[in-house]
Amino acid sequence: MRATDLSELAAFVAVARHRSFRRASEERGVTASAISHAVSSLETRVGIRLLNRTTRSVSLTDAGAMLLAQLSPAFDEIGSALDALNRFRDTPFGKVRINAPNSVAPFVLGPVMGPLIQQNPNLELEIVATDRLVDIVDEGFDAGIRLGESLRAGMTAVKIKPRLRFSVVGSPAYFKTHRVPHTPADLQRHVCVRNLYPSGAAYAWTFSRHGKTIEFEPTGPISLDDHELMVDVALSGVALAYVWEARARPEVVSGRLVECLAPWSAPEEWLYLYYPTRKHISAGLRVVIDALRA
Numbered sequence: 001m002r003a004t005d006l007s008e009l010a011a012f013v014a015v016a017r018h019r020s021f022r023r024a025s026e027e028r029g030v031t032a033s034a035i036s037h038a039v040s041s042l043e044t045r046v047g048i049r050l051l052n053r054t055t056r057s058v059s060l061t062d063a064g065a066m067l068l069a070q071l072s073p074a075f076d077e078i079g080s081a082l083d084a085l086n087r088f089r090d091t092p093f094g095k096v097r098i099n100a101p102n103s104v105a106p107f108v109l110g111p112v113m114g115p116l117i118q119q120n121p122n123l124e125l126e127i128v129a130t131d132r133l134v135d136i137v138d139e140g141f142d143a144g145i146r147l148g149e150s151l152r153a154g155m156t157a158v159k160i161k162p163r164l165r166f167s168v169v170g171s172p173a174y175f176k177t178h179r180v181p182h183t184p185a186d187l188q189r190h191v192c193v194r195n196l197y198p199s200g201a202a203y204a205w206t207f208s209r210h211g212k213t214i215e216f217e218p219t220g221p222i223s224l225d226d227h228e229l230m231v232d233v234a235l236s237g238v239a240l241a242y243v244w245e246a247r248a249r250p251e252v253v254s255g256r257l258v259e260c261l262a263p264w265s266a267p268e269e270w271l272y273l274y275y276p277t278r279k280h281i282s283a284g285l286r287v288v289i290d291a292l293r294a
Contacts, residue, residue, distance in 0.1 A: 005045075011038035012050060013075050016068045018140050019058045027140055076280060092283035093122040098273075099136055100145040101198075103227040105129040107162060107246045108145060108271060112291045123284050131198040131225055136275070142285050143275040156277045160292035163268035167245035168205070169257040173237035181240075181260050184214045191239040192218035196225040205242045207264040214264075218242075231257075 014024035015035060025032040043050050050064035060068060100109060109127055117123060128134075128141070136144040145160070168181070170190075181187050184207045194202050195218075202223065204215035220239055224230050227243045234241040234248075234257055241248075245265070251257040273292055275281065281289075 008038045008042040008045075009071060010075065011035045012042055012064075013068065013071050014140075015039055015051065015058060016060055016064060017072075017138070019138065021058065023140060079280060079282075092120055092287055094282060094284050095124040095126055096143075096282065096284040096288055097126045097128070097141045098143050098145065098288070099128050099130070099134045099139070099141045101147070102129045102131045103244060103247070104145065104147065104164065104271060107164065107244065108160065108292065112288075116288065116291050120284075120287055123287065125288075133198050142282065143273050143288070145271060145273050147269055147271055154277050155274045157272040157274045158289055158293065159270050160273045160289075161271075161294070162246075163270055165245045165268045166206070166242055166266045167248055167252075167262070168240055168242050168260040169231075169234050169248045169252065170240040170260060171235055171237040171257055172255070174234075174240070175258060180258070184216050184261065184264055187216050187218070187240070192216075192220045193230050193233055193239050193241045194218045194220055194223040195230070195242055196223050198225055200225075206266040207261065208266055209264050 011024065011028065011034075014027050015021055018024050018027065021032045021035050021039075025035045028035060039051060048063045049061050050067060052059045052061060098109070105127065113125060113127070116125065134141070134144060136142075147164075168187075170178075170180075178190055179186070181190060184205070187205070192205070195205070196202055202217070204217045207214045207216070222233055222239060224233070227247050230241040230243045231248060231251065233239050234243075235251065240260070245259075248257055248259070252259050273289060275285065
C-alpha cells in the first residue's frame, strides 16, 4: 500500500468518526480542504461514494459504513503500536483530548494542567469545556469528566479528585430584606434559583446532617444550568443560589456573598473520568488519569 493510500484512508476514518471535515482536520493537523481532497481522491480511486455531504452535515453511505467498520480496528491497532513506543521515551508523547463540564473544569483540570505539561513536555492537552451532553466517541475525545457514575454501556469510570461540595449563597443586599435560613425548611420562604442539568431537567438542592438527607426543590422564577450565571444572580441580590462551594469561595471570602446552611451542606460528590472500555488507553491518558486521582 502506498503512503498516499494510507493517508487517504486515515482522512476518511477521521471524517467518518467525527462526522465533520473541520474536526477531522483538527485531529489530523491539516487544513479542512486537504482532508476533503484526500477523501475525494479515495472515492475516485475506489469508484464509490463513501460520504454524503451537505452544507450542514456529513453522513456515511452504506459502503462508507462498511469500510469504517473494517478500518477502525486496524487504525486502533496502529495507534496502539505507535503509543507503545512511549516505553522508550522518558515521558509520554502525543495529544490527549478531554471533555468536561464548564461548571467543574476549572476546579478539576485547572490545578493539574501546568504540572502535567511541566512533567511531560511531549504531552499535548486539548480540553473542551461545555455543559452540552457530548458523545465522546463520536466527537473524538479520549475521555470525558462528569458528576455521577451513570454512564452508557461500554464505558469505564474512574473516580477522580477533588470531590466537590455544594453551598447555598446569597448577597448581603438580599439579606437586608430576608432572614438568613438556618434549616432547609426555611428555604420555602426564599427566592431560589432552580438548578438544571444540560438536558433541561431540574435537580433538587440536597442537604445532609446527622445521617438525615433532605431534598428541596426550588420553584423560583429563574432556572439555570451554569454556575457562573448562578453566582451572578446571587451577587445581584435577587435570589439564593446553590453552587459549587469552590466557585463561590472567593466571593464569600471577600464578603460579596454570604454562605448559608453550612452545617447542612450536602456530602461531597465524586467526579468520574470515563472512557470507552474497549479503547486502548494511551500513555498520555494514563498520566492524566494518575494526575487526576492523586
